Amino acid sequence: MKAYSLFSLARNAMSYHRNWQRVWRSPDPKKHYDVVIIGGGGHGLATAYYLATQCGITNVAVIEKGWLGGGNTGRNTTIVRSNYLLDESAGMYESAMKLWEGLSQELNYNVMFSQRGLLHLAHSVHDMQEIGRRGNAIHLNGIDSEFLTPEQVKEMLPIINLNCRYPVMGGLLQKRGGTARHDAVAWGYARGADAAGVDIIQNCEVTGVRVENNAVVGVDTSRGFIGAGKVGSVAAGHSSVIAEMAGFKLPLECYPLQALVSEPIKPIIDCVVMSNGIHVYVSQSDKGELVVGSGSDAYNSYSQRGSFDLIEHTVGPLCELFPIFSRLRMLRQWAGIVDVTVDRSPILSKTPVKNLYFNCGWGTGGFKATPGSGHAFAHSIAAGEMNEIAAPFSIDRFNSGALIDEGAAAAVAH
Amino acid sequence: MTQSNRLDNGGRIDRSKPLTFTFDGKQYTGYQGDTLASALVANGVRLLGRSFKYHRPRGLIAAGSEEPNALMQLETGPYTEPNTRATCVELYDGLVASSQNRWPSLNFDVGGVNSLVARFLPAGFYYKTFMWPASMWMTYEKFIRKAAGLGVSPVENDPDVYHGTYAHCDVLVIGAGPAGLAAATMAAGSGARVMLLDEGSEPGGSLLGTSKNTAALEFVKNSMQELERNENVRVLTRTTATGYYDYNYITALEKVTDHLGPGNGGSLPRQRFWKIRAKQVVIAAGSIERPLVFADNDRPGVMLANAVGTYINQYGALPGKDIVVFTNNDSAYQVALDASDNGAVVTVVDTRSSVDPAVKARLEQNNIRLFEGHAISSVQGAKGVTAVRIMELSADGDSLQGQAWEISCSIVANSGGWTPSCHMVSQSGGKLKYVDEIAGFIPDDNRQKKSCPNISAGSCNGSFDTDTCITEGIKAGLDAAQRCGLSASAPSISNLNVSEIPLGDISPIWLVPTTHPVGEGSAKHFHDFQNDVTAADIHLAAREGFLSVEHLKRYTTTGMATDQGKTSNLNALAIMANIQGVSIPEVGTTTFRPPYTPLTLGAVGGQESRELFIQERQTPMHEWHVANGAKFEDVGDWKRAWYYPKDGEDMHSAVQRETLAVRESVGMLDASTLGKIDIQGKDALKLIEMVYTNNWQKLAIGSCRYGLMLNEHGMIFDDGVTTRLGENHYHMTTTTGGAARVMSWLEEWLQTEWPEWEVYCTSVTEQWAVMALNGPKARELLQSITDIDLDKEAFPFMTMREGTVAGVPARVFRISFTGEVSYEINVPARYGKHLIEALAEAGKKYDLCPYGTETMHVLRAEKGFIIVGQDTDGTVTPHDMDMDWIVSKTKEEYLGNRAQERVDTKREGRPQLVGLLTEDPTVVLPEGAHIVSEVLEAPPMPTIGHVTSSYMSPNAGRSIALALLQDGINRKGDVVTLCLMNGDVIKATVSDTVFVDVEGVRVRG
Amino acid sequence: MVNPIKETPLKITTLDTDGFKVEELPYINKINLRGDFESQACNAALTGLLGTDDCQLETNTYMHNNANTLFWLGPDERLLYTNSDPGSVIEKWCSMPGTAAVDLSDYYTVLKLSGSKVRDVIASGTPFDVHPSQFRVGQCTQTRYGSATVLMSNHADTPVFQLQVRWSYAKYVFGYLERVSNYV
């Protein structure tokens, strides 16, 4: 891999950019890999990257049915934070946060990780109690968190309407929270993994999981059978489909989750704002669009489109909280297929099939975990046992009852 | 100020109505009927903006909503609006527009240096740099962000109002050009309810911009007359169909008063947002001309040929006197003729080596020079075209040869063919197919869902002459009506013979070569003007492996600007196809997503704003609370009285006063918001037994009991008191926030799981207004205004009596959330205000104190009563709440029973509810504070619990708190440590949860 | 007994503009009836209450006789507006097996909408099609208006509509009607 730098950019400019390398190769699939990863989203690529660079397993393929990064990785609102309530989640997301903090350098690819601060708003006594609890929990987990008064909120966000329908009573700030460039995360990991020897195979759909003697031996794909010592499924919205191929069900369902962007404008909002009380999730991208998270529809769907009603109920609150946005315009809306578990926490787990591992259930909030999830999953696959960070997220918890219920504990999305 | 480029005659402008406007501070005149763009054309203004990345000077490209370049900051102050396409702004008197993305001025823009270093800024350069040192990214980012973006957001609140509405029709027609007009008239003639939408300020579509268009305008007029006569027809102009969703749900934005200028709309809304459900949809959205991609094709003055024609014919403005028409198809020849007829010197450069002699002949009549088999090799003039150079194209079209000719000109009118507007079809889920004859995609599998198909007609279907458009429109209109069960016969319409030259033999040339290989000379070949994406960027993307069209889009940002690639997408695909040596359909298109053109946020969300943004529910006693100085708290949608500060009191002192008063004399609380459900039927008891954890068999008629509800995870999800009113009749109460959830929970089980049970549930929340009287003097006070015998034997704790209170019928429940003698008085809601007034009056003698929810919380905490949602959080079982007493050991089934037996729910050491007494009784713990198992120098520290409720209790004479603590029940008496966010370390003793009247005698008193 | 107050807690009660009028209907007793409405017994009981012969209602219709109105709410659910005493109606109704009845007289506010703009005002808040060909006199439906659930009925071609809504939503619905009536 040729390193990127200001120097390389200048040098290549001289040769009219004729000499840039492929960012990743497009090899034909081999007959057999030590590990096959299903799904070329951020999590799958990160898993492959860490397998190859940290676990010494380089005979790895990532099988992607479409174009890499085209799943939820390519369609999320890019919010990154680690201020989770429960210890298990804090462990996962903070490990991710630490990796984010050096990711551009590690990958030699600018993922534009922007720690511009993430502000949760509280609009009721109940919200205040919720952030009170969460703020303390996060703080004691060694993760940064600060309470803001409404006045401090106004200072950070002069354009906010504090006296909206549910007046802003306070805020919880994670300064290290922010956003990252979603596509760059997928591309950066792909480039890194490819350089470490991983075969990234796009336009190749897994159509079957082959199991012999209750152990996985490979996958059937649209490009033929590919043998594998171990298989990691990181297929997000399609995890149930893969599970069905392997003969079991998962405790999750898929819903459309929507988002939209406005036309680009000069900088107007400098942090990420999340209001669970009136449902506003907004930040401004480096290119200038307001990136706005919408809601998820309550019906199961793989259509990658949702109902318009949710868009209305996203834009309404946005204009309630930021009335000055009323004359701005929405440029594009889209949807992803999110795989949601009952406790809104992910699954990183062994399965009833030997050597078949699942990483899924990230639902509406897994982008921020990409590095941490890939890291934990790679080490777990390599070891054949979920590591300390991944272990609490096993499928067994749905039978034992040991849920990791951030949602029930706080009713927080994203 | 004279309008230098205005023609003496023609166009649809009203020369008797001059309008003045300013652009970048300079004043100009235009006419009624102009757009901002046409007025600028008429005034000879070519430089209109700076490009996004390289800050190159830019002018108009188009005349319609596909315009990628001419984005303006419209108006100022609260009315300002960024990124407005000049082509879509109708001129009004006093309009103020300014250019964007330049500093200090449009003419001299510092950002223009980007143009000089453009070479170092290829697609995606930012992914490759700005990484060192790591800490510097936030600084780099600040500059990048400042440089990016286009216009500026308003910073004042929007003074305008918006209207949203639903609409229904049998046939919706999108686009009122010849095809759409024909379709709408046919459908309407069949008796269908019809809606016809068009973006333009008047119907007619492309017909308005054709020359010698008497017959065409006659057709438009006749069609409109017919439509307007029909009361089943709604024609909406200035209305863009923005989205096409499932089941023929189409959204549209109508600009109601924008064209009148800010503040001139009177009482009308600025814009109206339509949500239309159509049985059938006819798409007649026309087509968009494609630019040719040639060297420096972004210079101001390089325009789409058809736009030049439109400015001449529709607006009576000639963009320039020397025009070079550059084309690869016949349609631009009409523009050449029109320009020449209006006095321009025109030269045509055609990339095709031999042009249809019939077409050629028409040029000759006008003395227009024609260069066949030639192409523009360069464009001169940075801030506006001054000349072009042309050279001969090689036979394969891949290179230029021979000598370069220079032709001076101010306008280059170019046409690379036409792209049918398939946006709506595609949004609806329809598939497209590529057709070589037009070098473009047209609708293929022309249907959304089997049940909701749509039909495309006219040029959006790839038919480029007017008479065919009309024929297709007629058929589409009749077909659509027929599918609605209506019919009519097709009329015979004679050909319009509009003056136009159709496409002819198009010879696609996707990238016009120059003397240098692409990307190597100083020239740039733009295909996406707004995002500054060039053919060289596509080459780079391909080289680096971004081969998928979706990667291409995201890596180069082509098609992602505010025009969403209306003019650029096909060119980009084609260039990528050429690089890869595959066909265009093999490369495929990116996904079309709504909206078609950018959609005002206020229009989408504006109607349900301010007081209509989530209903504010108030109790019947609301006015009384207001009159008595209450502060309110939002609980769900309800406004609840929170506390009643007296002069100068803050919340704390008011609550302390109210809390004492309740235990000393008597207090009253508005409890109307609690959910109430009437349950009847012979299986009512069965239902109640299933949804609550405890036993209900023995509850006597007239008695009340407290119950906990669990979900099937075994976790507490609501609680409340239920009273048996009759043999098979119960009155259930729920928490305020849980009312709807519980009602739905009961119905769900009844209807889906036990449909054979005979139980009827009816919400009666709003039927009753409820006042709770609490305190030692409650009985005496209430007795003074009721005919019910309140004697404690006659009316014991946990029973209900009916009678009158303050002269109105009432149900009085003797239940208590404070541990005091307490009566919850329910009266029909219309008496609520009467009741509170009567209580206040009668209460004067007894020091009656109105109290709010905050005091209620303190009072219940003093007694250790939980609040679901505060002391519980959805992960808590009855056992965790130390409430095993309420869980039946004898019932075989109830909801949530099995879940409590799971390994984890049964495990030792789960968090349990306990009391906490701080070492220092004056210290009130913050709610949410955590208990640590070990105090360390700094976090992380292991935590074992947290405070759920915490108050200063005047009745306990100290601070009290409730907490969830691991293995809490076994830790009673232990001293635990809490670490606060500010670093304070507080010690507290784990205690029982009851802090006042531990024996519970007062409540029965 | 104080004088029975014949009003719901809605405070703003009328709006009278060009082409659009909203009045709160006078208080009337409202009783929710449940049971098997196909049965003879229920039909007979309703006949007694309403004074009409056949009280079988088509889905989403209502019938009106003397000051009584009976609305279809669901397959086993009707709503009765009546001046009769709710207590005795309920008692009589519940004497039949398999039935239930609840007094909801105070639960709802009923708004009467009239004037030429009515249909456009309604269309601004509900996705239900109120075109005369789709929603005729004698029809009723539950749907939503803004975010409130309403029972809407068509009473005359002039046109006259009724909107029934839980009173805690009445102010909101009224405000909604008022706002959009300015725009249509």
Added chain:
Amino acid sequence: MFIVNCPYCGDRDQTEFSCHGEAHIPRPTETAKLTDDEWGEYVFFRSNPKGYHRERWLHVHGCRRWFNALRHTVTDEFVATYKIEDPRPPIPEGGQS
């Protein structure tokens, strides 16, 4: 934005309804006899098919009846809606799930 056919009220806008997930999952009886795994299966595990899905809907702003629907989760198109007590309509020819 779907049109949902309420088996009682007819075609209505989607926003009058709410959807409540997979249908035909009866609550087990004698739950005490179930293993944790069996109980977990009932409460949490779902088929979540990419294809035809039977699911429960509630006409929440209408007649407040629950009913079932057969819908395709890729096209989002309804095949049928049916009352709780009605027999299950068949999956269209060639479909599976």
